[in-house]
Amino acid sequence: MSADIFLVDDDELVREGLQQVLELSGWSVRTFADMSTVMSSLQRGEEPLVLISDVRLEKGDGLQLQRAVRAHDAGIPVVLITGHGDIDMAVQAMRDGAHDFLEKPFSAGKLVATTRRAMGQRKLVLENLALRQQIEQGNEWGLIGHSPEIRRVRRLISDIGQSRVDVLILGETGTGKEVAARALHAASGTQDPFVAINCSALPESVFESEMFGHESGAFTGASRRRVGKIEHARKGTVFLDEIESMPLSLQAKLLRTIQERSVERLGSNDSVAVGCRFIAATKVDLLQAARNGSFREDLYYRLEVVTLALPPLRHRTEDIPLLFGHFVTQAARRHGAEVPPWTSDDMLAWQQRDWPGNVRELRNMAERWCLGLERLPVQASRSRSGLTETLGRVERTLIENALRDHAGNVQAAADQLRIPRKTLYDKLYRLGIDAAGYRSDV
Ligand SMILES: Nc1ncnc2c1ncn2[C@@H]1O[C@H](COP(=O)(O)OP(=O)(O)OP(=O)(O)O)[C@@H](O)[C@H]1O
Ligand SMILES: [Mg+2]
Structure with missing residues (x-):
């Protein structure tokens, strides 16, 4: 034992x-x-x-x-x-x-x-x-990162994976909303499909029959019966990406479907039981959209019961080395190329960028790095933000790194940064960093 x-x-x-x-x-x-x-x-x-x-x-x-x-x-x-x-x-x-x-x-x-x-x-x-094992086994649906934020997201995914609750995923572009949705699907253990629907990609009429299906003759051109995506997902997952762009009339229909757990194909009066889990994702503030009248408030409240928020990359810069290493290795394998080395100064400069495209942008940068197209480290001074903001980001990065090095021990982190503990506490408060999140025993 x-x-x-x-x-x-x-x-x-x-x-x-x-x-x-x-x-x-x-x-x-x-x-x-x-x-x-x-x-x-x-x-x-x-x-x-x-x-x-x-x-x-x-x-x-x-x-x-x-x-x-x-x-x-x-x-x-x-x-x-x-x-x-x-x-x-x-x-x-x-x-x-x-x-x-x-x-x-x-x-x-x-x-x-x-x-x-x-x-x-x-x-x-x-x-x-x-x-690392996860990465090596090619489990590409895992969310990579060791920041407290990402660990919290992973924990939530494994906690609610098995339960079949519907989930709303929030986050800026490229933060990994789809990765998280697929991880949730994988965590549910079902063999049934993951069906992604991009709500902004289709005109309203097509969208409706795509989602809900139709009987033959339901409308002009509907020559054959069609099973909708919700039905097709069976006990799997329906991923509603960019939910904010779903037309209002369909929002009403979706809400009814979620509440009653049944759908009717267009042109049919029979309802079919819905067994799937719904995961919706958005980049926008849905409550704001509800106030503007472009999103149904009742649907918003139905969806936001369990939310999973993916933080922007600039708020978890400590994940950058791990993510970059992963993407560079992947790219090198794909191109059969040697990985060009980078220095810790390069990395520090990357940790100070703002990454408006988040992880996707980092992945593209790693790809260019591998091809030798991204050799010059981008200097902080070239970033679009002002001095104060840049310094703030440097400060955050250094503090987060120190907390990580010392597993959330504030005194030890303060010693490393050579500032009084009180000063570090003030900074943590101001930057909204929770030192306890870095302890690995919580
Ligand atoms: N934590 C992560 N670990 C590994 N890869 C990630 C992670 N987050 C994002 N990625 C990768 O970054 C890219 C963008 O992720 P994804 O498509 O999930 O973002 P998104 O939030 O859906 O973006 P958008 O809002 O633009 O659709 C993908 O290649 C994905 O594999
Ligand atoms: Mg996406």
């Missing part, structure tokens, strides 16, 4: 004391008295999220253990417990990649805080691993 924490100490009393503190914080703990039993557990495939070890063990020391664990799986954070004389060893261990150390004597609170931090790092590693 594996546990959250592997705790290694050759002193039984110490072991029990620490174990109790950790278990009171809700973690499962497995204790070990020496290095060899830990290693054989790891080799049997049992893996903790975090390993905590005293540096002084009867046989061997924490430093050797740290190296062995690292050789086994560099992603397991190791926290070393050190005494007075061990500082040199601790420093060496940190250089070797130990996650952190606890200097004796330490309080229970310190132990828990340090463990939680290590836990956060481990969860991030695992999450990125899962994400």
Whole structure:
């Protein structure tokens, strides 16, 4: 049986004391008295999220253990417990990649805080691993990103995937509304189809029969009976893209269909049960559209019960490296080309652009990069926004990166940014950033 924490100490009393503190914080703990039993557990495939070890063990020391664990799986954070004389060893261990150390004597609170931090790092590693696997398996319907916003969206999708509630997806152009709709469809586990209808693409008359179907002879030119898309979706998903451009008369009909869960083909009096889930997407403020009279208020309220908002890319610039890496790799594979390297300055410049076309624009840029057409990093000064806005964006990017590096620990992020913690809190408040969203244990 594996546990959250592997705790290694050759002193039984110490072991029990620490174990109790950790278990009171809700973690499962497995204790070990020496290095060899830990290693054989790891080799049997049992893996903790975090390993905590005293540096002084009867046989061997924490430093050797740290190296062995690292050789086994560099992603397991190791926290070393050190005494007075061990500082040199601790420093060496940190250089070797130990996650952190606890200097004796330490309080229970310190132990828990340090463990939680290590836990956060481990969860991030695992999450990125899962994400990479998803990408490698060609699961192109997954939403890529590790910002709190995208993680929240993914969590919502998996929470409501199975339930058959209708969903309204909001977001600027290119933010991934269709990707999210397909992910929801995939999460529902149905084998029935995903049927996309672009509400702005068809003239009203065609649209109506496309959606609802018709009997033969229902209108001039209707020579054969036609099953509408809603019926065709069966227990799958009907994706109503750009719902704001649906003609008002059809909005009324759609509302009736959603409420009564049945449709009638044009020219027929028989109603057919509707088993699909409706997902609508829009770029506009539908409430505003309702006030202007171009969208039915009752339909709006029926749709907005469960909404999924996709944030613009400029509000989650920390996702840019991951997304860019993904798109560049994809493009390189497609073109059979080597990926031209980029520098961290390039990346920082990209993180400061405004990306009005959001992820789609980034994907196109990655494509050009791959073909060698986008070599010059775009300087912040060339962006269309003014100085204040640009500086604001730089500030946001740096703060978000620091919070991510320290799993939401404000003090540690403030230290990295070399500003007082109070100042960072003020900035977080002003920028509307929630540090807690960066903790990986929430
Ligand atoms: N989080 C994401 N991870 C991976 N790819 C993404 C993500 N978000 C968007 N994309 C990609 O960006 C492009 C645009 O996404 P999508 O078509 O879903 O956007 P949209 O919100 O529907 O845009 P529009 O409003 O213009 O129709 C697609 O190629 C999609 O695969
Ligand atoms: Mg779209």
